[in-house]
Amino acid sequence: MTKPKVTHDDLLRIIDLCRVVETRGSDPFEVDVQRYLTTLKKHLPRWELLDELMLDAEALSQITSIIRLQKKWIAYRASSLYVDPLVVELKIRLSAPEALAKALSKSWHPIVSLEQISPKRISDAFDYWNNLLPLDERFAPLSQGELMQPGSFDFEDLVRLKAVSAEEFKDVLNSIMLELKERLGSEERVEYEDFIYVEDFQETVLRAYLTSFLVSEGAVILHVNPLEEEAYLTLGHLEESSRTPSSSKVITIDHESWKMYMAGGKTE
Amino acid sequence: MVRLSDEAEVQRKLKKASQLLLLQRHRSPGVKGWELKRALGKEYLKIIDVLRSELDRLGLEVKIVYDGSGKKAQEASSEDTDRARFFVVMKGPLSQSEMVSSGWRIDDVAVLAATIAYINSRQGKAPRKQVEDLLREKFPRWKVDMNLDRFVRRGYLLESEDDMLYIGWRTRAEIDQKTLTNLILATPTGQDSQVK
Numbered sequence: 524m525t526k527p528k529v530t531h532d533d534l535l536r537i538i539d540l541c542r543v544v545e546t547r548g549s550d551p552f553e554v555d556v557q558r559y560l561t562t563l564k565k566h567l568p569r570w571e572l573l574d575e576l577m578l579d580a581e582a583l584s585q586i587t588s589i590i591r592l593q594k595k596w597i598a599y600r601a602s603s604l605y606v607d608p609l610v611v612e613l614k615i616r617l618s619a620p621e622a623l624a625k626a627l628s629k630s631w632h633p634i635v636s637l638e639q640i641s642p643k644r645i646s647d648a649f650d651y652w653n654n655l656l657p658l659d660e661r662f663a664p665l666s667q668g669e670l671m672q673p674g675s676f677d678f679e680d681l682v683r684l685k686a687v688s689a690e691e692f693k694d695v696l697n698s699i700m701l702e703l704k705e706r707l708g709s710e711e712r713v714e715y716e717d718f719i720y721v722e723d724f725q726e727t728v729l730r731a732y733l734t735s736f737l738v739s740e741g742a743v744i745l746h747v748n749p750l751e752e753e754a755y756l757t758l759g760h761l762e763e764s765s766r767t768p769s770s771s772k773v774i775t776i777d778h779e780s781w782k783m784y785m786a787g788g789k790t791e
Numbered sequence: 792m793v794r795l796s797d798e799a800e801v802q803r804k805l806k807k808a809s810q811l812l813l814l815q816r817h818r819s820p821g822v823k824g825w826e827l828k829r830a831l832g833k834e835y836l837k838i839i840d841v842l843r844s845e846l847d848r849l850g851l852e853v854k855i856v857y858d859g860s861g862k863k864a865q866e867a868s869s870e871d872t873d874r875a876r877f878f879v880v881m882k883g884p885l886s887q888s889e890m891v892s893s894g895w896r897i898d899d900v901a902v903l904a905a906t907i908a909y910i911n912s913r914q915g916k917a918p919r920k921q922v923e924d925l926l927r928e929k930f931p932r933w934k935v936d937m938n939l940d941r942f943v944r945r946g947y948l949l950e951s952e953d954d955m956l957y958i959g960w961r962t963r964a965e966i967d968q969k970t971l972t973n974l975i976l977a978t979p980t981g982q983d984s985q986v987k
Contacts, residue, residue, distance in 0.1 A: 548955075609911075611976070636820040
């Protein structure tokens with residue numbers, strides 16, 4: 524038995540109408556829910572294919588959205604905020620622009636904000652200006668030699684170039700791992716800043732670099748709470764680290780934040 | 792009894808809170824709850840309450856606008872408050888002369904008033920085309936287009952990809968929408984005066 528195409532069109536029309544009412548915000552009571560439910564009920568026994576049943580389910584879901592909108596509509600109309608939109612529109616059309624402006628000025632409480640430059644910022648800007656080369660010098664072509672494309676070194680490259688020794692690096696890495704284990708012996712976790720920041724700034728940067736290695740290897744786990752701006756370290760399990768998906772976390776360390784931490788505790 | 796050191800700490804936090812709230816640091820004014828929390832600590836709402844009473848004497852008040860559609864302070868969770876935007880606004884409305892000196896043209900203000908009242912009467916959203924048709928009765932096309940785009944840019948309105956206009960965060964922060972609608976409804980029109 525061939526199904527009349529019109530039944531499919533009925534479903535598509537119901538879905539379309541419900542979507543328009545929902546997106547355009549028009550009166551949901553314009554949709555004759557009762558009639559559409561009867562249509563769906565009438566056609567339901569004819570559906571055999573999955574696509575047809577999916578279409579039927581979609582139409583039913585759209586009708587339920589309309590019923591939800593009708594509930595919201597009634598609640599809104601019953602609230603004290605409700606004013607007939609047609610009355611408001613009529614008033615706007617009939618009012619003079621001056622009267623509309625006056626109404627807004629009486630209900631307007633503008634945001635107060637300041638724009639100010641601090642003496643420190645002026646001094647920074649002055650230094651910047653003094654150190655800034657003239658445009659023709661900044662954009663002058665490089666004098667001679669072949670221009671190398673920028674690239675990056677990894678640890679193996681540095682070892683190959685004899686910039687660092689692999690053994691030495693492993694020793695330093697082991698020592699920081701041992702230190703972290705000792706700290707974690709008495710505590711469940713250690714705050715990242717408490718562990719990284721030490722008296723000497725260079726040493727602080729080195730500790731951050733070494734810790735990032737331990738985190739990459741999975742020996743240490745870095746937990747970051749972006750809302751609280753907290754980061755802390757716990758011990759990891761190397762076997763598990765290969766199974767868990769990796770992600771990058773960026774923690775900046777600058778001289779200012781280090782100084783602030785050293786002066787009186789946490790950085791802001 | 793409050794110790795002196797506690798008092799000094801509260802004063803320091805009050806200063807910090809007022810700086811954060813008043814100094815515009817981003818493109819948009821105001822500061823997010825989590826930024827206040829980071830600078831003032833977990834009890835930042837208590838500091839804001841103290842600041843609120845200080846600002847009250849200057850005719851200013853702290854306003855909180857929650858993400859999403861007009862959530863109220865009583866309904867908000869602490870996560871909502873962290874994500875909310877905090878502003879300092881003028882407590883009283885603007886006088887006519889203040890309005891003129893603030894740089895707004897009277898017809899631009901009228902466009903904003905009509906747009907907000909129209910959208911508000913339609914449960915907070917309306918197709919841009921409908922708003923434009925309404926405004927073009929009294930203002931030239933270029934002025935309507937320019938103003939609607941400007942209000943969207945400044946946060947008074949929000950425009951979706953399907954050309955629907957919504958009430959923006961700035962309207963929720965600055966404009967008492969109920970008062971505006973009531974005042975527009977109470978405005979005597981040309982026809983009213985003829986009847987009288």
